[in-house]
Amino acid sequence: MNQVKIHFLGASGTVTGSKFYLETPEQNIMVDCGMFQGLKELREINWQPLPIDASKIDVVLLTHGHLDHTGYLPRLVQAGFHRSIIGTSPTLAIAGIILRDSGKIHEEEAGKANREGYSKHHPALPYYSVKEAEKTIALFEPKEKDVWSTLSENVKFRFNYNGHIIGATFLELDVFGKLFVFSGDVGRTEDLLLDPPNRPKWADFLFLESTYGNRLHPEEDVEQILVDLVQRTIRERGNLIIPSFAVERLQTLMYILWRLYRENRIPNIPIFIDSPMGNNVLSVFEQFPDWHKLSLQEYRAMCGHFNIIASYRDTWKTIDDPRPKVVIAGSGMVTGGRVLTYLKQMVDAPATTVLLVGYQAEGTRGRQLLEGAHEIKLFGKYVPVKAKIEHLESLSAHADQSELLYWLENIKNIPENIFLVHGEPIALDSFRVKIKDAFGWKAQIPTLYETVSVMV
Template sequence: MIKEVKIHFFGASNTVTGAKFLIETSETNILIDCGMFQGLKELRLLNWKPLDFNVPSIDLVLLTHGHLDHVGYLPRLLLQGFAGEIVGTEPTLAIARIILLDSAKIQEEEAEKANKEEYSKHNPALPLYTVLDAEKTIKLFTAKPEDKWIQVSDSISYRFQYNGHILGSTFIELDINGKRFVFSGDLGRRKDYLLKDPKKPRWADYLFVESTYGNKIHPDENVEDLLVEIILNSLKKKGILIIPSFAVERLQTLIYILWKLYQKNRIPNIPIIIDSPMGMNVLEVFNQFPDWHKLTPAEYNAMCKHVKIVESYRETWEEIDDKRPKIVIAGSGMVTGGRVLTYLQQFIDEPTSTVLLVGFQAEGTRGRQLQDGANEIRFFGKYYPVKATIRHIESLSAHADQNDLLDWMSDIKNIPENVFLIHGEPCSSDALRVKLKQVNNWNSSVPKLGDVVTLRI
């Protein structure tokens, strides 16, 4: 019989990135998510540090979904001796495979570029992990179905439950000695364009809830009207509209909305360039798992035919050299890497250009700098003046806002013994803490990176 559980907060605690929560028991050790830190330099440096735990003793990794800040540290875990199973839903593992291979390739390319152009302080600059490391990690993937209890040991079982954030994403219910631990993962929103509404937990003795937008209500704005206005203004300036986009979900949602706007004759047949190899690979995952989203096969095929896919870096430069007005959607969503950097390097200093931010921009990222009105921005060791128009549509975020979070918790029949607010910047988490006390009369806490909490069960 397990008498106590230790929770190690290795990531996404007082910050939105690097999700890692270790459940240590006398029977088994389970890591919930294994994400990479992004944004602030002091956080990114943590990616190079080993976990403060005996990694070979970790038996199992459970993944809520496939985003980089939830899976991107997995190859580093293997380099520290992890050899257990990595478990998620089928679409989550399909997306995680794409994300890890793309991340490894980008890191190898950026290290090579930094060494060639000598703009790194490190000599030599090294990738955080290689494609070979990523391939070894993928071999440990094991898919499990949604909404089915899986037994881990005599006292421990878990279940994945649909939560509507991205394709394949879930919250995790973990039963230990009959006590239920619920990890929200990143929660999606109701009435999403592509995904079904999140399921809700019914019971939670220990609740771990994301708080990305714990202090905000998404504006009641008409996304389609805003997009039409931004696109028509960009056309009027005869400029290029650049949309840095998360390759998973936001890119596919944008393709769908733009196709629908054209179908409704609200925008002209302006070229829409998709320059995100990873994003297109994820679009194929939508095709593989139709039960996980709302698109019909006819809609899927029509929206894919409406856009032009860039398949090589040479084609990227062909699009840059073609100065005709267009929409370019390219990774990454927080402007931390990927093909969008090449476009911004060429067009950020053009007054005719428009940059549209469509998701959460973490502290310390280029996306947050642009959102906050930076007058210059750094790419590849050089600074470029920001003369382009910067726009932001917050309501396109795939994250639940405060009302969505409260609604997700509204069917819980008991009063949780502990509520931990995670995956949020301090002001967001604290605002949700106050709101939970006001609305539910629940006490909650905001753990810090490195905290260890011991629970007697």
């Protein structure tokens, strides 16, 4: 028998910061390498060194490209990692866009904090730079889905289509004949742009996301809600601001709004897409047509309908535009990006509507708005919130509890260990109980920096 030591370095007791490190007799493997987001105490962990030696990691395997699964990679490289970072081709394309964008944002935020003096750090330093992001991207190595790849004599892996975002997978890792399955983020069974996730057939050790482990997505008429909000925006001569994740959510919103216009359900209201990263992600849809449902003709017709903003100068032109309008801008949890500039100028106006779409993590401005905050802090200053706040949950890219249970139903064996990760405490514990009731399987909830040893 051989021992595998599992280090839970993120997404343990919380949603963000996915990082799992496996020490095996033949390979040391990092699965995902994400940043923490949300609560200040979580964000501060990003600056702390990992309790492992990065130079001893043989490979990093990525389930998908989101920041909370890839955003720590440049710091890992700074700490001494220098080998391959492997994912599907669209995952690496997305990760490259996200890392370059976030490196630029880190540099800009540090520069702004230093100029305006609102950081307690003197000088404020970027978390990582664009140059460090590029050094990381140089290590990317694409692999096909559905194909086993060998790491060593007794260790191999395979990526499996998982919905959620373009390129996303769950990971099967075969170590001495035992199957370690990492769910990554499980997508929806019904999605406008993506196919349903594949489901694992066997798992000896299962690492399962639990973002919505205690909830079902509501039955919402998304199209009618958007029609009503657009009509209200026109009637009140206001602005509809939609903070959006640049990957998948932005493209889904564009598709729905384009379809509503094409069906004459909304007038030709100006719609501005202000997400440089989101614009780059659109090109990934064009590059990898086999990974989504849109035809090239639909894709091009859709993109032609919107005002795509390229520069920060155009952001200000859009703010000054007196017409009623819709603005979709990053980021989805209002943690950064261009949406902050719009909110600073518009969130104090009663004619403004802010539509939050999808999950809002603890400690984010999105969660504060959702919970009725009367003011939010933007660029070091508090701004009163007089805008109407709306929320769409059913557009979430994450499976809800019933969809997660459906994803599990295909597993033929009883897993030796189930580790519930990527969830807030209440969701994790509720899902633990639900799995016990539904399957009779025991699941455990690892804590941050916990280490578990298993035999293979």
